Amino acid sequence: MSWNPDHYHLYTDHRLRPALDLLSQINLVAPSVIYDLGCGTGNVTALLSRRWGEATVTGIDSSEEMLRKAAQDHPSLEWKLAEISEFAPDSKGNLIFSNAALHWLDGHETLFPALLEQLGAGGVLAVQMPNNFTAPSHQTLYDLAQSDEWVEKLGALIRPAPVHNINWYYDLLSPLVAHLNIWETTYFQVLQGKNAVLEWTRSTALRPFLSALEGDDVSRFEQAYADILMEAYPQREDGSTLYPFSRLFIVAELPGD
Numbered sequence: 206m207s208w209n210p211d212h213y214h215l216y217t218d219h220r221l222r223p224a225l226d227l228l229s230q231i232n233l234v235a236p237s238v239i240y241d242l243g244c245g246t247g248n249v250t251a252l253l254s255r256r257w258g259e260a261t262v263t264g265i266d267s268s269e270e271m272l273r274k275a276a277q278d279h280p281s282l283e284w285k286l287a288e289i290s291e292f293a294p295d296s297k298g299n300l301i302f303s304n305a306a307l308h309w310l311d312g313h314e315t316l317f318p319a320l321l322e323q324l325g326a327g328g329v330l331a332v333q334m335p336n337n338f339t340a341p342s343h344q345t346l347y348d349l350a351q352s353d354e355w356v357e358k359l360g361a362l363i364r365p366a367p368v369h370n371i372n373w374y375y376d377l378l379s380p381l382v383a384h385l386n387i388w389e390t391t392y393f394q395v396l397q398g399k400n401a402v403l404e405w406t407r408s409t410a411l412r413p414f415l416s417a418l419e420g421d422d423v424s425r426f427e428q429a430y431a432d433i434l435m436e437a438y439p440q441r442e443d444g445s446t447l448y449p450f451s452r453l454f455i456v457a458e459l460p461g462d
């Protein structure tokens with residue numbers, strides 16, 4: 206399953222805003238070791254480095270395509286090809302940051318405590334994850350993949366919603382940290398272009414399904430999904446499409462020395 210750096214940047218402003226909202230809630234003054242998990246093409250990693258210029262900032266991602274673009278655009282930062290589930294750095298972090306990546310991993314009940322263990326005293330885990338899995342854009346995709354026509358080829362790709370509700374993260378993390386800032390925001394996104402929600406999901410939720418298909422199946426599945434989306438998210442007379450999108454944020458701070 207490959208990522209497409211160019212397509213992911215189609216809606217840069219909408220995708221960047223939650224990262225900036227997360228960044229604005231981190232109160233660290235001078236972290237010296239920062240990790241950006243699931244850094245993608247590194248545009249947010251570069252913002253971390255710009256804010257904390259003295260820090261060693263390492264972007265970590267399992268996609269060669271994304272990291273290649275990151276290294277090309279930001280050659281002065283450190284990039285590491287690795288799996289988040291196996292994250293065990295030599296140096297403990299002062300900040301572990303992850304924007305729009307941890308929802309690709311299952312088992313958050315063990316993943317989150319394991320990430321906290323990779324922080325030094327007073328360290329911060331800052332995470333943003335999409336939480337839109339029951340929205341029509343995602344639910345209709347799963348329904349289509351489970352329909353009689355597609356279930357044999359695509360049914361195995363359906364995962365239970367990877368992101369839990371906000372209370373669940375509070376219960377999991379509050380006993381482990383000194384301070385927990387946790388919130389949800391629904392961004393009322395105004396997208397431009399024809400079938401804009403299809404274009405949005407093409408670089409994220411739809412990607413694993415198209416990657417699993419071959420030949421004519423790719424365009425047939427995409428067209429069936431496109432038709433559903435056009436009804437669920439009609440284009441307005443002014444050319445825009447309204448796409449509400451929920452995201453969950455966590456800033457968890459360990460006790461100091």
Ligand SMILES: C[S@@+](CC[C@H](N)C(=O)[O-])C[C@H]1O[C@@H](n2cnc3c(N)ncnc32)[C@H](O)[C@@H]1O
Nearest residue numbers: 243244245266267268271288289304305306309
């Ligand atoms: C939606 S992009 C977000 C990129 C970046 N954080 C940003 O805000 O622009 C998700 C990234 O997470 C990476 N990713 C997903 N699952 C991963 C895993 N298990 N280990 C490492 N990286 C992963 C993908 O390769 C992709 O680059």
